[in-house]
Amino acid sequence: MREKKREQYDVVVIGGGPAGLTAAIYCGRAHLSTLLIEKSLIGGLATYTNEIENYPGFPEGTTGLGLMELFHKQAKKFGVTFKLTDVKTVNLEGETKEVETFRTIYEAKTVIVASGGRPRVTKAKDEEKYLFDKGISFCATCDAAANTGKTVMVIGSGDAAIEEGTFLSKFAKEVIVSVIHDEGKMDCNEIARDAALANPKMTFIWNTVVESFEGEGHLSRVNLKNLKTGDIIPVDVDNCFEFIGYEPNTEIFVDKLPMSQRNYIITNEHMETGIPGVFACGDVREKELKQVATAVGDGAIAGVGAEKYIAETEMFENQLMQKEKVGIIYVYSAIDAPSRELLPMMQEIENAFQGQVKLNVIDQYKGKSLCERLGCDVEPMTVFYTKGGEVVETSTRCDKKSVAEALNKLVATPVEVAL
Numbered sequence: 001m002r003e004k005k006r007e008q009y010d011v012v013v014i015g016g017g018p019a020g021l022t023a024a025i026y027c028g029r030a031h032l033s034t035l036l037i038e039k040s041l042i043g044g045l046a047t048y049t050n051e052i053e054n055y056p057g058f059p060e061g062t063t064g065l066g067l068m069e070l071f072h073k074q075a076k077k078f079g080v081t082f083k084l085t086d087v088k089t090v091n092l093e094g095e096t097k098e099v100e101t102f103r104t105i106y107e108a109k110t111v112i113v114a115s116g117g118r119p120r121v122t123k124a125k126d127e128e129k130y131l132f133d134k135g136i137s138f139c140a141t142c143d144a145a146a147n148t149g150k151t152v153m154v155i156g157s158g159d160a161a162i163e164e165g166t167f168l169s170k171f172a173k174e175v176i177v178s179v180i181h182d183e184g185k186m187d188c189n190e191i192a193r194d195a196a197l198a199n200p201k202m203t204f205i206w207n208t209v210v211e212s213f214e215g216e217g218h219l220s221r222v223n224l225k226n227l228k229t230g231d232i233i234p235v236d237v238d239n240c241f242e243f244i245g246y247e248p249n250t251e252i253f254v255d256k257l258p259m260s261q262r263n264y265i266i267t268n269e270h271m272e273t274g275i276p277g278v279f280a281c282g283d284v285r286e287k288e289l290k291q292v293a294t295a296v297g298d299g300a301i302a303g304v305g306a307e308k309y310i311a312e313t314e315m316f317e318n319q320l321m322q323k324e325k326v327g328i329i330y331v332y333s334a335i336d337a338p339s340r341e342l343l344p345m346m347q348e349i350e351n352a353f354q355g356q357v358k359l360n361v362i363d364q365y366k367g368k369s370l371c372e373r374l375g376c377d378v379e380p381m382t383v384f385y386t387k388g389g390e391v392v393e394t395s396t397r398c399d400k401k402s403v404a405e406a407l408n409k410l411v412a413t414p415v416e417v418a419l
Contacts, residue, residue: 017044019282020114026303028078043068048132135219
């Protein structure tokens with residue numbers, strides 16, 4: 001079997017939706033060599049939205065495809081490389097990450113997971129003919145205005161289905177809800193249920209599931225099946241909204257990234273996954289609101305985080321852990337007077353050793369991640385001594401005599417430091 005070729009990048013972004021494209025834009029603009037891998041369509045699910053009216057900067061609205069084409073163009077402007085292929089597996093441990101496709105293994109300093117998710121579908125007959133822009137939608141916030149004065153159907157009775165159905169009723173002429181349960185029973189909270197039942201624009205067809213979809217090019221009828229009688233109930237509609245759940249595209253990350261019970265990737269507010277150099281953003285995350293605007297925010301944070309991680313890695317390896325001289329790394333806090341007052345003394349000691357010693361100082365708060373690389377729970381007034389690019393001693397004894405004695409054990413030519 002032919003060995004796969006290897007390519008190297010600073011950043012590999014997995015997923016080409018709004019979050020991935022935004023992350024790539026930020027990384028490309030930071031002059032990082034950036035690769036974005038998308039398995040199907042640049043822009044992701046957003047490209048299927050006919051009209052986006054709530055994305056800032058477009059007072060007249062825009063199409064999902066048009067907006068994503070602008071994102072794509074901007075990313076290419078900043079030198080981002082695009083590959084339309086499927087990621088088979090990843091190796092995210094260690095300094096160099098590996099993202100493997102059918103033909104190539106891409107090596108990266110950082111990986112940004114933006115693989116998004118997909119709405120659950122009913123799998124009823126002919127459903128695939130009408131998905132997204134042909135009559136079946138999954139986002140009331142995106143498409144409600146386009147259904148002004150129309151008759152729409154909502155599939156589902158959970159919180160999302162009933163709340164989105166209620167939102168749709170502000171625009172649509174009629175909202176018909178197909179509920180799998182007996183009359184009056186729903187999976188949503190009681191407040192949402194009571195409000196929906198009292199809404200004059202909302203009607204409910206109980207004990208039903210979708211049997212099939214019909215239409216000439218665009219959906220015009222949903223055939224429901226009564227679970228108790230087996231009767232088929234044809235319902236003429238202009239559009240249908242399915243709210244029966246959402247699934248993240250995280251199969252290849254199982255046991256490799258921290259995930260919730262629903263298999264969403266867990267991150268902190270910095271989009272960090274807990275594995276150094278690996279970030280996640282957009283709908284693949286465990287989060288409350290899935291919109292283009294929130295995906296863009298996530299992607300911006302992840303992109304900046306990747307840039308910072310690479311810069312700090314280079315600083316850590318080339319400056320803090322330099323091999324040319326004996327090193328002294330002093331951790332202080334700008335808001336801690338005793339540790340701050342020792343900075344001039346540390347400079348005096350470096351000068352006293354006449355070029356044999358390299359001093360680096362880290363503010364505990366501004367350089368938090370650097371401190372974490374040195375060791376967990378580093379407190380101000382901690383000194384790290386390095387030689388040959390390795391930490392050889394750690395001490396909290398920061399008086400002039402102790403620091404001078406420690407350095408004299410490491411340098412080639414000991415010196416006498418005036419106390």
